Amino acid sequence: MLYSLVRPFLFSQDAEKAHQLSLASLDKLGCLLPTPNLSSNPTQVMGITFPNRVGLAAGLDKNGAHIAALGKLGFGFLEVGTVTPKPQAGNPKPRLFRVPEHHGIINRMGFNNDGVDALIANVKRSRGDYAGVLGINIGKNKDTPNEKANDDYCLALQKVYPHADYITANISSPNTVGLRALQSADAIKSLIVALKEAQQALAKTHGYKPIAIKIAPDLSDEAIVELAAIFSEYAVDGVIATNTTIDKSAIAGAKYAGEEGGLSGLPVREQSTHVIRTLAQALDDSIPIIGVGGIMSADDAVEKLAAGARLVQLYSGLVYRGPELVKQAVAKTAN
Numbered sequence: 001m002l003y004s005l006v007r008p009f010l011f012s013q014d015a016e017k018a019h020q021l022s023l024a025s026l027d028k029l030g031c032l033l034p035t036p037n038l039s040s041n042p043t044q045v046m047g048i049t050f051p052n053r054v055g056l057a058a059g060l061d062k063n064g065a066h067i068a069a070l071g072k073l074g075f076g077f078l079e080v081g082t083v084t085p086k087p088q089a090g091n092p093k094p095r096l097f098r099v100p101e102h103h104g105i106i107n108r109m110g111f112n113n114d115g116v117d118a119l120i121a122n123v124k125r126s127r128g129d130y131a132g133v134l135g136i137n138i139g140k141n142k143d144t145p146n147e148k149a150n151d152d153y154c155l156a157l158q159k160v161y162p163h164a165d166y167i168t169a170n171i172s173s174p175n176t177v178g179l180r181a182l183q184s185a186d187a188i189k190s191l192i193v194a195l196k197e198a199q200q201a202l203a204k205t206h207g208y209k210p211i212a213i214k215i216a217p218d219l220s221d222e223a224i225v226e227l228a229a230i231f232s233e234y235a236v237d238g239v240i241a242t243n244t245t246i247d248k249s250a251i252a253g254a255k256y257a258g259e260e261g262g263l264s265g266l267p268v269r270e271q272s273t274h275v276i277r278t279l280a281q282a283l284d285d286s287i288p289i290i291g292v293g294g295i296m297s298a299d300d301a302v303e304k305l306a307a308g309a310r311l312v313q314l315y316s317g318l319v320y321r322g323p324e325l326v327k328q329a330v331a332k333t334a335n
């Protein structure tokens with residue numbers, strides 16, 4: 001209700017400015033909001049008890065700087081990041097565009113973040129203020145060549161591991177040149193082996209923390225089935241499907257349709273659900289899927305679960321529908 005009054009003002013601003021403004025306001029308002037009862041529908045996934053099935057997707061809180069305030073919105077889990085080993089500025093602005101007539105967003109942020117050490121400091125400060133599950137999403141720096149990508153992921157993993165409930169390796173952002181090439185069979189195998197080795201070593205001192213792999217929606221069915229076989233063979237703990245799409249055909253003719261970057265929101269919904277369904281059939285329930293992409297209503301969240309996801313995440317829906325969407329999705333996805 002309140003958000004529908006605020007939204008026209010936010011949408012009159014530059015998209016990135018509105019994003020900063022929303023987070024700053026939420027930080028201020030957050031302390032006034034009551035702490036929600038998150039545990040409406042506890043669900044075991046990847047060996048973790050999630051208080052409910054609805055999480056915040058990565059990219060909104062890249063530095064983990066707003067955990068306490070975002071936690072007040074009722075999410076059962078928050079995924080912060082993508083964080084890279086070193087800080088980096090991301091792409092030049094403008095790099096974030098709303099496509100309101102399609103309820104979509106195009107972004108080419110390019111992993112702008114303050115680096116893994118800054119994220120950890122933020123997480124340490126605010127972790128106690130949030131009772132839900134915390135995921136930390138890791139990536140590689142722009143200037144790290146793909147041949148050295150594993151080093152970046154392992155370095156970030158080592159640093160975030162003690163502070164996360166689960167870790168996501170993001171190999172599907174379209175905004176870091178070459179990143180999606182890490183989804184090819186050879187590259188992904190070598191990355192998973194490296195991450196699993198590091199995970200085994202870290203588990204001895206910090207306990208076992210699951211690692212999920214986040215994939216793109218722009219994969220052929222054959223590629224999805226091939227990836228599923230690799231995920232099973234190497235015992236990946238979870239798959240997050242999907243990231244943004246580079247396919248802009250759903251918004252052809254719109255003002256920003258020609259902008260470079262990944263498209264999210266309603267235009268990616270069907271594609272993302274198709275990937276989830278194809279992946280779920282190929283995995284035959286052996287590895288849990290976290291479904292994300294175009295959840296703009298509580299029914300969309302249910303659709304992702306029906307396609308085979310065990311949990312869902314959203315980002316663009318929050319921009320278009322506001323915090324009410326979280327409450328509605330949590331209620332509708334409860335058993």
Ligand SMILES: Cc1cc2nc3c(=O)[nH]c(=O)nc-3n(C[C@H](O)[C@H](O)[C@H](O)COP(=O)(O)O)c2cc1C
Pocket residue numbers: 057058059060062081082096105107109111137170173214242243244263264265266268292293294295313314315316317
């Ligand atoms: C502005 C913006 C920035 C994003 N940044 C990241 C990121 O850093 N890491 C990541 O894994 N996904 C990132 N994403 C992708 C989202 O996590 C999500 O996978 C995608 O937007 C589809 O979900 P949605 O339709 O609910 O937004 C970003 C999305 C948006 C809109």
